[in-house]
Amino acid sequence: MDLPVTPPVDPMLAKAVTTVPDDPGVWSYEPKWDGFRALVFRDGDEVVLQSRNGKDLGRYFPELIEALRDELAPRAVVDGEIVVPREIDGRTRLDWDSLSQRIHPAASRVKLLAEQTPAHFIGFDALAAGDTSLMDAPFRDRRRALGELIHQQGWCHVTRTTEDPELGAHWLTTFEGAGLDGVIAKRLDGAYLPGKREMVKIKHRRDADCVAIGYRIHKSGEGVGSILLGLYRDDGELQMVGGAASFTAKARLQLLAELEPLRKAEDLVYDGEPSRWNSAADKRWIPIRPEKVAEVAYDQMEGNTDAWQRFRHTVKFLRWRPDRDPRSCTFDQLDVPVHYDLYDVLEAT
Structure with a gap:
């Protein structure tokens, strides 16, 4: 795999705070997705789906590997979340139980679940584009690159963001009904720091x-x-x-x-x-x-x-x-x- 950023990479982490930071022009706000954290490395047909602790998740989500080949730029490294949506009471929301069942040792079971409860990938950061590492770039630039790297949005998506703290606080309550876990805030001028708690998370309590x-x-x-x-x-x-x-x-x-x-x-x-x-x-x-x-x-x-x-x-x-x-x-x-x-x-x- 010939990329400027290669696996394994420790994902950047978040520290918990009790309120959404209210600093316009300093933070970018986005929903906190309730799934499996995953870093995606793609070099042509070769795709690695790395878990938070460095393990390869690809064997459990074969349908997602195919989707990433179709919907992600040919040479890219992105950070995001694997989720499984499911219709519950007439609305589509994240289903943690269906997602957790996807981790199964039997190949036949993996194949069946890939058909019955297919996963989606929600991208929220970009670490590399082509031959360029974006690790030291400010988040506002990485976010712009992310939108260019995920060029189709059927199974792979770019998370919604805002720089408005009031809207970020509003998302904390409204988006929970879709199965989300809270709100994440990232510094607009912050670099991507592997393993460091440089983001903040506000969860429901x-x-x-x-x-x-x-x-x-x-x-x-x-x-x-x-x-x-x-x-x-x-x-x-x-x-x-x-x-x-x-x-x-x-x-x-x-x-x-x-x-x-x-x-x-x-x-x-x-x-x-x-x-x-x-x-x-x-x-x-x-x-x-x-x-x-x-x-x-x-x-x-x-x-x-x-x-x-x-x-x-x-x-x-x-x-x-x-x-x-x-x-x-x-x-x-x-x-x-x-x-x-x-x-x-x-x-x-």
Whole structure:
């Protein structure tokens, strides 16, 4: 591969802030896509799709490799996100569950999923064009080059951007309904700095009261590693929606003392779904009586409201809520994002 920038390259990262920076003329704002980060290297027919941690994603997305050959300039390096859109409740939005299932060891399964849930590529930065490296160029120039490198937009897209901080803040709330994850801000005069947190990200943060329905023992064997959480559906069934983790050693032991007396049976242990990312992880969990309510911080939900919902990421445990009746912990309390179609987000790029 004869390019001015060759793999592997550590992608430039973002640090979290709580508000959209309000500095007109300093920042460029864009939606934060909720998918797999990927750097694309194309030299003629040779295309490398590199993950955030340097692994080759090409074998999992053969349809995207073909699309990049058709829609990306013959010699280019671009940074972006792999996403899977899906129609949900009459609108097209990003579907994380379908995307995560694309990482599968069986070639036959990969082929089937490529047909059933084809991926798109959302480009948001340019690292090289032809024989020219753009790493040291300001973002405003890299952005201009990006629009020239992705010359068709069927399966490959150029993300929408604005230099208006008010519009950027508006996107933080409106675009979530299309399955997006927040807003990214980049300095207009900033270079591309691999591995450095030179961008800023503003993500959705919310609180919810959930029923503690079980726990897993920490991998050390001491204390609670995670608390499994549930919410009551309209039909009165308690549905698992995710888990809270990342406790200190002291908190793990304290949580075990609080939750162990609630075990449904001394020897009752459930098998959890195996982790796609860590097959060696022990997913067994211990069910408890649904008597305690936990207040947690979360960013967003995923799933179809008519079938199931769950937390998109592991949530943060805030505190116990002894004042809350577990039966009052329903889906109604959750903040429902504005309905937005994915292709409305991709407009005017």
